Amino acid sequence: MTEPKKKRLTKVLDHLQHEDPFSKGVAFCPGCTLELLIRFIPQVLGNDLVITGTPSCSAPVLLGQNTATWHKLSYFGTLMTGAAANATGLVRYYNRKKIDNTVVCFNGDGTASDIGFGNLSGAAERNEKFIYICYDNEGYMNTGIQKSATTPFGASTTTTQVGSKLRGKNLRRTNLALQMAMHKIPYAATATLSDLDDLAKKLKKAKEMKNRGFCFLHVFAPCPTGWGLAPNMTIEACRRAVKTNYFPLWEAEDGQIAFTKTTKKPKPVSTYTELIKKFSHLTEKEQEILQSDIDYEYCLLQGLSNIVGTCQLPD
Amino acid sequence: MSLNKYFKTEGPWSDAKVELLCSDTGSWRSERPVVDEEKCILCGLCAIYCPIQIVKEQTDCFEADLTFCKGCGICAQECPAKAITMVSEGEFK
Amino acid sequence: MNSKTESNFKVMTGNAAAAIGATLSRPDVVAAYPITPQTEIIEQLSKFHANGELDAEMITVEGENSAMNAVMAASLAGGRVFTATSSWGLVFMYDAVLAAAGARAPVVMVNVNRETPGIIAVSSGQQDMISTRDSGWIFLIAENCQEIIDTVITAYRLAEDYDIQVPVMVHYDGFYLSYLSEVVDVPTQENVDKFLSVLNDQPARTILTPGEQTGCGSHGILDGYVELRYKHCMAMERAKDKIDQIDKEFSNIFERSYGGQVEGYRLDDADVVLVGSGSMCGTIKTVIDDRRKKGLKVGLLKIRMYRPFPSEKLIKHLKGKKAIGVVDRSLAFGFKGGPMYTELKAFSEELEGSELISFIDGIANTDITKKNINKMIDMTCDLAEGKDVPEVTWVSYGPQQGGE
Numbered sequence: 001m002t003e004p005k006k007k008r009l010t011k012v013l014d015h016l017q018h019e020d021p022f023s024k025g026v027a028f029c030p031g032c033t034l035e036l037l038i039r040f041i042p043q044v045l046g047n048d049l050v051i052t053g054t055p056s057c058s059a060p061v062l063l064g065q066n067t068a069t070w071h072k073l074s075y076f077g078t079l080m081t082g083a084a085a086n087a088t089g090l091v092r093y094y095n096r097k098k099i100d101n102t103v104v105c106f107n108g109d110g111t112a113s114d115i116g117f118g119n120l121s122g123a124a125e126r127n128e129k130f131i132y133i134c135y136d137n138e139g140y141m142n143t144g145i146q147k148s149a150t151t152p153f154g155a156s157t158t159t160t161q162v163g164s165k166l167r168g169k170n171l172r173r174t175n176l177a178l179q180m181a182m183h184k185i186p187y188a189a190t191a192t193l194s195d196l197d198d199l200a201k202k203l204k205k206a207k208e209m210k211n212r213g214f215c216f217l218h219v220f221a222p223c224p225t226g227w228g229l230a231p232n233m234t235i236e237a238c239r240r241a242v243k244t245n246y247f248p249l250w251e252a253e254d255g256q257i258a259f260t261k262t263t264k265k266p267k268p269v270s271t272y273t274e275l276i277k278k279f280s281h282l283t284e285k286e287q288e289i290l291q292s293d294i295d296y297e298y299c300l301l302q303g304l305s306n307i308v309g310t311c312q313l314p315d
Numbered sequence: 316m317s318l319n320k321y322f323k324t325e326g327p328w329s330d331a332k333v334e335l336l337c338s339d340t341g342s343w344r345s346e347r348p349v350v351d352e353e354k355c356i357l358c359g360l361c362a363i364y365c366p367i368q369i370v371k372e373q374t375d376c377f378e379a380d381l382t383f384c385k386g387c388g389i390c391a392q393e394c395p396a397k398a399i400t401m402v403s404e405g406e407f408k
Numbered sequence: 409m410n411s412k413t414e415s416n417f418k419v420m421t422g423n424a425a426a427a428i429g430a431t432l433s434r435p436d437v438v439a440a441y442p443i444t445p446q447t448e449i450i451e452q453l454s455k456f457h458a459n460g461e462l463d464a465e466m467i468t469v470e471g472e473n474s475a476m477n478a479v480m481a482a483s484l485a486g487g488r489v490f491t492a493t494s495s496w497g498l499v500f501m502y503d504a505v506l507a508a509a510g511a512r513a514p515v516v517m518v519n520v521n522r523e524t525p526g527i528i529a530v531s532s533g534q535q536d537m538i539s540t541r542d543s544g545w546i547f548l549i550a551e552n553c554q555e556i557i558d559t560v561i562t563a564y565r566l567a568e569d570y571d572i573q574v575p576v577m578v579h580y581d582g583f584y585l586s587y588l589s590e591v592v593d594v595p596t597q598e599n600v601d602k603f604l605s606v607l608n609d610q611p612a613r614t615i616l617t618p619g620e621q622t623g624c625g626s627h628g629i630l631d632g633y634v635e636l637r638y639k640h641c642m643a644m645e646r647a648k649d650k651i652d653q654i655d656k657e658f659s660n661i662f663e664r665s666y667g668g669q670v671e672g673y674r675l676d677d678a679d680v681v682l683v684g685s686g687s688m689c690g691t692i693k694t695v696i697d698d699r700r701k702k703g704l705k706v707g708l709l710k711i712r713m714y715r716p717f718p719s720e721k722l723i724k725h726l727k728g729k730k731a732i733g734v735v736d737r738s739l740a741f742g743f744k745g746g747p748m749y750t751e752l753k754a755f756s757e758e759l760e761g762s763e764l765i766s767f768i769d770g771i772a773n774t775d776i777t778k779k780n781i782n783k784m785i786d787m788t789c790d791l792a793e794g795k796d797v798p799e800v801t802w803v804s805y806g807p808q809q810g811g812e
Contacts, residue, residue, distance in 0.1 A: 016363075024382070064336075068335070193364075
């Protein structure tokens with residue numbers, strides 16, 4: 001009789017303390033990182049969340065059909081323009097009535113960086129006590145892969161196509177997480193699906209710190225269908241994004257920026273873009289432009305992480 | 316015409332206690348993960364990375380409940396011991 | 409009067425009246441964003457909040473769109489809410505206005521009527537209300553400062569009624585009522601509480617609570633979707649009788665009545681009638697008194713509830729009148745006549761021979777003066793006598809449009 005195998009269980013499993021409230025058969029693409037994220041969050045934070053959702057890739061699953069639904073969470077489905085304002089209304093009422101709550105405003109990058117940015121900024125300025133999670137798949141995926149503010153330089157989308165005159169998006173992306181960190185909120189962080197221990201810790205921190213004010217989480221979530229990425233490579237794409245500093249992992253607690261993962265020798269961005277068809281047309285020159293944009297954002301973060309200071313007010 | 320045939324409420328409210336939906340996503344896949352029990356080192360990475368969260372610990376290895384598996388192949392890709400192979404559905408008919 | 413011994417007369421502007429009406433109704437969540445001519449409302453509310461007179465969550469939002477989104481969500485979570493806006497603010501929040509109506513959130517909002525023209529102008533007119541008349545909200549229009557405070561309180565009783573659950577917008581003319589000071593008998597907190605306490609005895613509506621596994625904003629699928637739209641329409645229809653019933657409840661406690669859906673002034677024996685809404689009615693009533701003294705049988709039908717459209721009441725009161733002049737403080741683009749005229753004209757057959765003409769006045773910063781109203785009455789009389797009268801008259805404009 002052979003000895004039982006020695007278990008080398010990943011410590012991520014320890015974070016998954018709660019049941020997955022989502023039905024197992026839901027309409028996300030095979031390999032979708034958003035599906036992993038949306039199941040991960042309530043397993044870490046609990047099933048008594050109130051989650052707000054907007055028209056997006058998450059909508060067909062987050063929102064019900066007539067009286068039936070795909071999950072057991074309390075939710076509020078509404079328009080992209082007012083997502084953060086909706087969450088504001090909920091959390092203000094619950095806190096006034098001393099109803100225990102964790103409100104999660106769950107949106108894609110289209111809502112967060114484009115059409116819903118105004119009220120995201122407003123909610124952060126007012127330091128509203130909820131968690132805003134932006135899953136960044138770099139475009140409007142549900143409507144068929146259109147460009148958004150977080151779409152990177154050079155990317156091919158249906159509104160930034162590659163043709164004889166133009167070659168994909170000729171504008172650089174905005175750095176949403178850094179913009180939110182500048183709002184003097186208690187907590188802002190980046191995370192992704194390859195580093196789940198890091199993501200779980202950040203989710204738990206956000207849940208705790210939202211009692212003091214606004215918490216923002218920017219989660220990098222590659223889209224296999226929209227990017228031309230093989231479904232089995234989506235986690236690897238996250239990993240390479242971190243290793244190339246394309247998407248560095250950091251957090252800002254009370255304005256103090258610190259990396260949660262440092263890469264001593266970052267690989268060139270091309271080791272990331274080679275996985276993804278939306279970059280396949282890039283010339284060497286165009287890769288260089290993308291590389292310089294990534295390098296700029298990283299050195300900005302690095303500089304800020306060297307500054308010691310807190311935006312937390314004295315009692 | 317009965318006004319409350321679908322909704323008992325005036326507004327668009329759903330209730331998971333009344334009906335929880337489920338699609339037959341298992342029928343989507345064109346290949347399925349097959350685990351080599353001996354090679355599995357019981358790390359659980361397949362379980363944490365599976366987007367549907369259907370990989371669970373069994374006696375000697377981790378295995379997916381194939382009812383809803385979409386055949387994405389992430390478990391096979393992420394396995395550090397290369398214990399999982401994606402095999403065409405055609406082999407199982 | 410609250411009662412002969414409880415009168416509480418104060419001099420205040422229309423905006424202050426709206427703010428006090430909201431405060432007395434004890435809202436849980438208030439969203440505030442300034443826009444002329446509403447700004448004083450939120451300033452007053454902020455003052456009450458700072459003094460502890462208003463016990464509510466004040467959210468100083470960064471735009472009107474967020475104002476409506478925040479109060480809609482708070483309402484669906486179970487709270488009583490309030491916000492106020494005008495013209496461009498109303499249309500900026502319009503997506504959330506439609507969402508609130510569709511979600512059947514019992515929101516109460518004050519809209520201070522102001523024009524929405526392409527040119528830059530800050531002026532009176534009801535165009536903002538007309539631009540949003542198909543939103544699925546209940547619209548109530550106030551004539552004077554007393555009616556403003558009373559209508560805001562009534563709005564809560566109506567919106568939150570279990571049979572209704574439709575958001576209510578209270579409209580009143582910007583500049584003419586917003587900044588005008590009048591004597592107002594301020595209802596006591598005790599009486600307002602008593603008036604609204606009826607709602608506590610009704611069944612509880614569905615609300616969004618953590619851990620209950622319910623959600624709002626479900627996709628309507630096939631027949632379920634149609635069912636929700638139908639329910640919304642039926643609720644709007646029920647609001648007609650409901651406002652009449654609520655008006656009686658109101659007058660029992662506060663000893664003031666506004667007639668429910670419509671109010672007639674010297675109407676029963678009138679041969680010639682003007683139909684109007686809002687502050688113009690005050691002026692029209694004064695002119696009617698003058699003309700009556702000179703022997704003319706003229707009356708006013710004031711539209712108080714504009715949505716749902718009080719067609720049954722209008723037909724009942726106007727049937728058989730010799731001639732009717734409908735005064736619109738707005739335009740119905742694509743139609744020659746004004747909006748209320750066009751809507752009433754759809755019921756011409758039921759009016760059994762009463763002739764209708766349209767007067768457009770009080771838009772684009774023009775006043776509806778006593779002279780203008782006399783002219784309107786004269787023209788309506790001409791119509792009654794069978795004379796040739798243009799169908800549409802822009803009373804304050806050039807001679808081709810009937811002005812001078």
